Amino acid sequence: MFRFEQPILFKHCDPAGIVFYPRYFEMMNDCVEAFFDKGVEWPFKDIHKVGAVPTAEIRTRFIAPSKLGDLLVLGLNVTKVGRTSCGIAISAQCDGEVRFQTELTIVNVDNSGKPEPWPEQVKQRFLDQSALA
Numbered sequence: 001m002f003r004f005e006q007p008i009l010f011k012h013c014d015p016a017g018i019v020f021y022p023r024y025f026e027m028m029n030d031c032v033e034a035f036f037d038k039g040v041e042w043p044f045k046d047i048h049k050v051g052a053v054p055t056a057e058i059r060t061r062f063i064a065p066s067k068l069g070d071l072l073v074l075g076l077n078v079t080k081v082g083r084t085s086c087g088i089a090i091s092a093q094c095d096g097e098v099r100f101q102t103e104l105t106i107v108n109v110d111n112s113g114k115p116e117p118w119p120e121q122v123k124q125r126f127l128d129q130s131a132l133a
């Protein structure tokens, strides 16, 4: 599992003092970006020289609210490695309480937006990190 820590800051919260859900989607992306950088060793700055990895589908359950000062720990697992796609699950917890769970599918595309197979070493890194491995 790849771990990513996210302190809840003032900028993440709505007037009710809880995280506004679009900020959670940014945190998910920050977690995926850190995973590609540190876990896969194919950072976004390099990906975007040759293509992109857009999200094709995302499903999220918001289970309990997060508040200013909380420390969220996002745990990322690769759940499926396809020809051009990759399934990822993220669970975010604070002090052992699950705050949200999300499942997403990303797809490797070339500069014209056409799906293309993962580079072999990237696929291997996914499998090394994978709950399936």
Ligand SMILES: CC(C)(COP(=O)(O)OP(=O)(O)OC[C@H]1O[C@@H](n2cnc3c(N)ncnc32)[C@H](O)[C@@H]1OP(=O)(O)O)[C@@H](O)C(=O)NCCC(=O)NCCSC(=O)c1cc(O)c2ccccc2c1O
Residues within 6 Å of the ligand: 029, 032, 044, 047, 052, 053, 054, 055, 056, 057, 081, 082, 083, 084, 085, 086, 105, 106, 107, 109, 113, 114, 115
């Ligand atoms: C995503 C698409 C490029 C897919 O194109 P198309 O539908 O033509 O592809 P295929 O039918 O050939 O399928 C290829 C591959 O994807 C799997 N798949 C397709 N759709 C789904 C789905 N809904 N759910 C699950 N899986 C799906 C399919 O099974 C195939 O898998 P294989 O492994 O068997 O090959 C196209 O649909 C598209 O361009 N959609 C729009 C994407 C978009 O705009 N997303 C939101 C904004 S972009 C974004 O959020 C984002 C951008 C980045 O640059 C990132 C970079 C790095 C990380 C994350 C990024 C990111 O999230």
